[in-house]
Each structure stands twice: as C-alpha cells, then as structure tokens.
Amino acid sequence: MNPKFAERTKAARRSVIRELLKLTEQPHIISFAGGLPDPATFPREFLAKVAADEILNNPGKTLQYTTTEGKLPLREPLSRWFAEDGMNFPPDQIVVTSASQQGLDLIAKAFLDPGDAVLVGLPTYIGAIQAFQAMQAKLVGVPLEDDGMDLDALSAAIATTRREGHTPKFIYVVPDFQNPSGITWSEDKRRGLLEIASREDLVVVEDMPYRKLRFVGRSVPAVASLDTEGRVVVLFTLSKTLAAGLRLGALAGPKEIVEKIVTLKQATDLCTSSLTQRLAVRFFQEYDVPGHIRMICNHYRAKRDAMLDALDRHMPKEGISWTKPEGGLFLWVRFPEHLDTEQMLPRAIEHKVAYVIGAPFFVNGRGHNTMRLSFSSATVDQIEEGIHRLGLVVAEELASLRSPQRA
Ligand SMILES: Cc1ncc(COP(=O)(O)O)c(C=O)c1O
Known part of the structure; x- marks a missing residue:
C-alpha cells in the first residue's frame, strides 16, 4: 500500500531529542539529557490509596x-x-x-x-x-x-x-x-x-x-x-x-x-x-499541597546548587557561560561559536556523560554551540561526577579544535 498522508504530516517532524535520548540510555551513563521530573517527587502511596478507593467505591x-x-x-x-x-x-x-x-x-x-x-x-x-x-x-x-x-x-x-x-x-x-x-x-x-x-x-x-x-x-x-x-x-x-x-x-x-x-x-x-x-x-x-510543592522545590534546589557548584569547579571558563535558573529543571550552556555540541556528543558518550544538544530548540537553524543540562533526575553525587566528566569532554574538544589535524 502507498498511504496517501495529508500534506500537513510532511511538516511534522520526529523529535531529534527523543532519538538522541536512546543513545544516552546506555548503562553507566550519567545523563543530564532527559527533562523528566524525578519520580522521587511523585506521591505514590497517596495515589495508590486513592486510586484503589476511587475505582472500587466511585466507579x-x-x-x-x-x-x-x-x-x-x-x-x-x-x-x-x-x-x-x-x-x-x-x-x-x-x-x-x-x-x-x-x-x-x-x-x-x-x-x-x-x-x-x-x-x-x-x-x-x-x-x-x-x-x-x-x-x-x-x-x-x-x-x-x-x-x-x-x-x-x-x-x-x-x-x-x-x-x-x-x-x-x-x-x-x-x-x-x-x-x-x-x-x-x-x-x-x-x-x-x-x-x-x-x-x-x-x-x-x-x-x-x-x-x-x-x-x-x-x-x-x-x-x-x-x-x-x-x-x-x-x-x-x-x-x-x-x-x-x-x-x-x-x-x-x-x-x-x-x-x-x-x-x-x-x-x-x-x-x-x-x-x-x-x-x-x-x-x-x-493532600498537603503547599508542603508537597515545598518538598519538590527543596529536592530540585539541592540538585541545581550541586550542578552550579560543579560547573564552577569543573567547566573550562573561556568563552563558556551558563544560566543560573531560579527554578525549573534545566540550565543552558553556551560555548564558543566553533564548538558544535552535536559533534562533541560521541566524545561525551565515550566519557559516559550525556546532555541534550541545543540546535533542535532553535527554529532558525542556529544554536549548534549550546546545550541543555537537566538537573532533575541525577543524584547529587552523579551530578558532581557527571559535570566533572563533562568538563573533561569540553576541555578535550576545545583542545582538538585547536589542534592542526582537526583544522
Ligand atoms: C515548556 C513546556 N511545555 C509543555 C510541556 C509538556 O508537558 P506536559 O504535557 O507533561 O504538561 C513541557 C514538558 O517538558 C515543557 O517543558
């Protein structure tokens, strides 16, 4: 069969990030790629209890x-x-x-x-x-x-x-x-x-x-x-x-x-x-909803602080900057123009650390020198180790971009 899809489906694209995430889901990789909330923040027992009650008693x-x-x-x-x-x-x-x-x-x-x-x-x-x-x-x-x-x-x-x-x-x-x-x-x-x-x-x-x-x-x-x-x-x-x-x-x-x-x-x-x-x-x-939200904020604040602190210590500084978010799940790193985060990704995977490349977030075809780091899912210890690895990856990449073979 030759399915005759609507014109509009031609404009619909699969998320590049979902494809890349498959790469980052290998064992032992510390991933800052996925933007998912931490399951530790889900009120599981409460939900299990009320789900059973609702299904049995309120069908x-x-x-x-x-x-x-x-x-x-x-x-x-x-x-x-x-x-x-x-x-x-x-x-x-x-x-x-x-x-x-x-x-x-x-x-x-x-x-x-x-x-x-x-x-x-x-x-x-x-x-x-x-x-x-x-x-x-x-x-x-x-x-x-x-x-x-x-x-x-x-x-x-x-x-x-x-x-x-x-x-x-x-x-x-x-x-x-x-x-x-x-x-x-x-x-x-x-x-x-x-x-x-x-x-x-x-x-x-x-x-x-x-x-x-x-x-x-x-x-x-x-x-x-x-x-x-x-x-x-x-x-x-x-x-x-x-x-x-x-x-x-x-x-x-x-x-x-x-x-x-x-x-x-x-x-x-x-x-x-x-x-x-x-x-x-x-x-x-x-539920104590305000208390629950306070718990979630404390949870992510500790991770955000760990990531900012680790970036300060491990990330090369020259021409590199990152945002210091006051909330949410993400921070954003900008590199010098000549560093392409997609090209760098295999090196990162080799070092067992993953991030999301920035370009797919740009509708003007730019952003190749940016990346998104999510601090939601990794533990504080993993954040320290992962950013340490990422710092090495970036340093190596910058060095290889300076070396004449690569030019
Ligand atoms: C800015 C923004 N909008 C919408 C969504 C969609 O989330 P959901 O459909 O789970 O509410 C996300 C998910 O990460 C998001 O970051």
Whole structure:
C-alpha cells in the first residue's frame, strides 16, 4: 500500500531529542539529557490509596466518561491556584487537558492555518515547535536575552512577517524557568510583551509548567496576571507538581477561546481521563499541597546548587557561560561559536556523560554551540561526577579544535 498522508504530516517532524535520548540510555551513563521530573517527587502511596478507593467505591465518576471541559471539582481548585497567583480564571474559563502538550496541540488547531506565523523564543520548547509545525505554521524565532525576549527584535520580526505575507497569530512564551534555557522574564519584559501584543492585536500563549518550581528569588507576576485585555491563554500542568504520567493539565483563557478549544477537544478525545482527574481532585482535597510543592522545590534546589557548584569547579571558563535558573529543571550552556555540541556528543558518550544538544530548540537553524543540562533526575553525587566528566569532554574538544589535524 502507498498511504496517501495529508500534506500537513510532511511538516511534522520526529523529535531529534527523543532519538538522541536512546543513545544516552546506555548503562553507566550519567545523563543530564532527559527533562523528566524525578519520580522521587511523585506521591505514590497517596495515589495508590486513592486510586484503589476511587475505582472500587466511585466507579461512576472514575471509570466513566466525563465532560469535555473536565470535572468541576478539579477546575475549582485550579481556579483558586490561578487566583492566588493573580490570575482571574473562573472555572468556566478553564478546560482540563491531557497535560500542557495537549493544550499546545489544541491552540495550534484553533489558531493556525498553513502559513500563519507564530513568534517563539530562540531557543524554544521542542514540543511546542512540533505542535505548531504540524499545522504547517511558519515559526519565527526571536532571541532570548537573560531577562526574556528581545522585545525590539520581537516588534521587528512581527513587521517582517507581515511584510512577507504571513499572518502572525500568537506569541508563544515560557516566562518562568524556560525549557530549555532556565531563563525567567523580568516584569518589565512581561509588560512590554503585552504592550506589543496589544498594539499588534495578537494572542499571547503563556506556557507555565515550571512556575510552581521556584527555589530562589522572588516570584515575577505571571503575564496573564498583568493582562487587562483578555489576550493571554495560559497552559498549566500537573506533570511537575503531581505526576507526569497522569497526563493532567489545564488551558485557561478568555471565554471565547476556551469555548472554541472545548469544541475542538470533543473531536480529539471526548474527555481527559476521568480516573486521573479524580486522583487530582482528591490530591487537592486531602493532600498537603503547599508542603508537597515545598518538598519538590527543596529536592530540585539541592540538585541545581550541586550542578552550579560543579560547573564552577569543573567547566573550562573561556568563552563558556551558563544560566543560573531560579527554578525549573534545566540550565543552558553556551560555548564558543566553533564548538558544535552535536559533534562533541560521541566524545561525551565515550566519557559516559550525556546532555541534550541545543540546535533542535532553535527554529532558525542556529544554536549548534549550546546545550541543555537537566538537573532533575541525577543524584547529587552523579551530578558532581557527571559535570566533572563533562568538563573533561569540553576541555578535550576545545583542545582538538585547536589542534592542526582537526583544522
Ligand atoms: C515548556 C513546556 N511545555 C509543555 C510541556 C509538556 O508537558 P506536559 O504535557 O507533561 O504538561 C513541557 C514538558 O517538558 C515543557 O517543558
């Protein structure tokens, strides 16, 4: 058979990172590649207990279909969570999703016709790139500075995009501890983003999977909390604060957008899992949620500190810099232009250490001299040893780039 796939599937790409991760899953490798939350943070006993109770005693709500927008007893605590963080989304402006990746897919379906443009950071989260490319969108990259997007470049990119005949539909941002860079936007940049969105009449999609994972410093207001015009759509997830395998998140935004998303979601999955929604309802009702989040933050803070400390001691300094994230799971290393992290990867695997190459996070074909390091899964001892190995790998690579044979 010669399957005649839709035109749009030609734009859909497999994640390079998922392919590379297979390489890094060999035994004895210390991997900073995967961006997964640490299973040690999942409340396993609680979930096992309430799952058994729900399945045995509440099958009508747990094993049955539920509404497309999601269970109200889950949307209510989510609405309160948003409110505590300055965001005003009543339950009827929230739709429960199969975590934020489904939110990205639904946003893409709701807004993007082939050739429409989305403004994204350089770098940006790969899962978002995949979701938008699957709709044949044009992705326009805007450089990220240490405190958020370069807003002059954003304005210029919007103008160029329009001149070239593409319609920009939204700006996609991860303002807190971004994946992959760990960068957090300043309040000024968040306000500036909204001004530009208002002037250009664009939606802002604020993806905030890591927002609750702040370990140090003061919280910066969510973009949605500064929005006075109802143009921000928020993507939220329980993947990093409860358990990623439950596949639970939420999309919140202006009513008109949420209603459109609910209609599209009907065709996608009818509803998000009733069982996992009930587990999350019980989590909010019965668990010490603030204490749990404090535990998670302490857990990752220790690992982040270990990684920053090890980088200071083991990583060559010349022309090399890294971000110092105040939360989340990642930090980002920039090398001199002539060092290509993809070319260096076999050397790293030989030394039994792994990272994620930076280029796939760039929609403009650049970023070959960058890498993402995740501090979530390795132990503190492994972080020390792994960064020690990585320092050696980088030193060797730089030396070999200087040697005449390689030139
Ligand atoms: C920025 C960002 N958005 C969305 C997701 C998707 O996560 P999930 O679908 O588990 O909520 C991730 C996962 O790592 C992410 O880093």
